[in-house]
Amino acid sequence: MPGLTQAGQGWARGISRRWNAPIGEHVIALALAPDASLVVAAPSIGNPVVIDAESGSLVASLPEQGAGTLCLAWDGAGRHLAAGGKDGSLLIFRDRDWANPVRVSLGEAWVESLAWHAVTGHVAASSGKSVAVWSETGDCVVRFPDHSSTVSAIAWRPRSDTLAAAAYGGISLWTVxxxxxxxxxxxxxxxxxxxxxxxxxxxxxGNQDSTVHFWYALTGQDLQMTGYERKVREIDWSPAGHFLATGGGPAICIWNCGTKGGPAGSTPLMLSCHDSHLNQVRYQPTGGYIAAAGSDGKLSIWSVSSSPWKPSAVHDFRGSEVTAISWSARGEALVAGGSSGELCLFRVV
Known part of the structure; x- marks a missing residue:
């Protein structure tokens, strides 16, 4: 029920469940506002919803995007929200105006990846084999030549205008x-x-062949890590950039990349409490915790400085996979969504 504040049995001090609320369908995507004021959730069927992060109450219902919304992303300041749809549309909600989004058609292919630039305020979007960069007003800044296959992910290189795009055959580094x-x-x-x-x-x-690949951007030298149980769809760097957390199985696998030799030849730290594979892993932006969303219905939150390695908190969605998680920018709030349509918000202090 909205407004419920509760700590689970055995949870570390400072972690509590604030509320839970149903949105009715499998949660495809989540985006917690940087200031922890709003949660935006996209269900598998129907309209995305905007929820007040303090109370858990509904603020707005967003326009549908054909057969559904696939991805959501706030800009760094938390003013604008982008949504990518199965109908090939990009919606940009400027200044949190939920009724009048800027709508851009990217073609017939699904819009599967979004990435806001931290400085320019432009948003990159991938659709099928194409990648383009857009202003908040819906003007095309640049459209890159098509890739030879579908683009699976995009990410801006920090403090640069270089955009990495992943597709079969490798990574393309585009410069605006x-x-x-x-x-x-x-x-x-x-x-x-x-x-x-x-x-x-x-x-x-992370790759379809159950590996993780590293590239050193300056030299192009690469490393490959093997031994994962399944496709690796879950990766996240620690805020300082010294550690990479991955899924690819039921445990959080953390590689130490902060040494002179990097992760080559090292043994990763394995954090285990889940009974089946993970769906997402996310570091707290301030770096004190890491959260994992499990297909076993568990959300686990781990302190990155605690040993022996036991989770600081585990929340059970009771038969529902945990399908999406999102932190606020300062890490004081974490929201999780499940395949049953349940949302839960947690406070971390």
Missing amino acids: SHPAAPRVFAWKGSPLCLSWSADGSMLAH
Whole structure:
């Protein structure tokens, strides 16, 4: 019920469940506002909803995007929200105006990835084989040449105008100021997700062949980590960029990338409490915790400085997979959604 504040049995001090609320359908995507004031959730069927993060009450229902919304992303300031749809549309809700979004048609392919630039305030979107960058007003800043296959993920390199795009055959590094030809990290495989380290020195991607691949951006040197149980769709860098957390199985697998030799030849830290594979892993932006969404219905929250390694909190969605999680910018709030349509918001202090 909205407004409920409760700590689970055995939870670490400072972590509590604030409320839970149903949205009726499988939660596809979540976006918690940077200031922790609003939660936006996209169900598998129907309209995305905006929910007050303090009370759990409904604020607004957003326009539908054909057969559904696939991805959501706030800009860094928390003023504008972007939504990508199965109908090939990009919606930009400027200044939290939920009734009058800017609508851009990107074609017939699904819009599956969004990434706001931290400085320019432009949003990149991928649709099928294409990637383009848009202003908040819906003007096209640049449209890059099509890739040879569907783009699976995009990510801005920190403090630059370089956008990484993952597709079969490797990673293309597009530069907005010189968009004609990308730098390419060629790799014979299918990347599924990618993420930059905080300083932009390393790029990591999880892959369909149950591996994780690292690239050193300056030299193009690469490393590959094997041994995962399944496709790796879950990766996230620690805020300082020294550690990479991955899924690819039932445990959080954390690689130490902060040493001179990087993760090569090292043994990762394994954080285990789930009974089946993970759906997402996310570091708290301030770095004190890491959260994992499990297909076993558990949300686990771990302190990154605690040993022995036991979760600080575990919430059971009771038969529903945990399908999406999102932190606020300062890490004081975490929202999780499940396949049953349940949302839960947690406070972390």
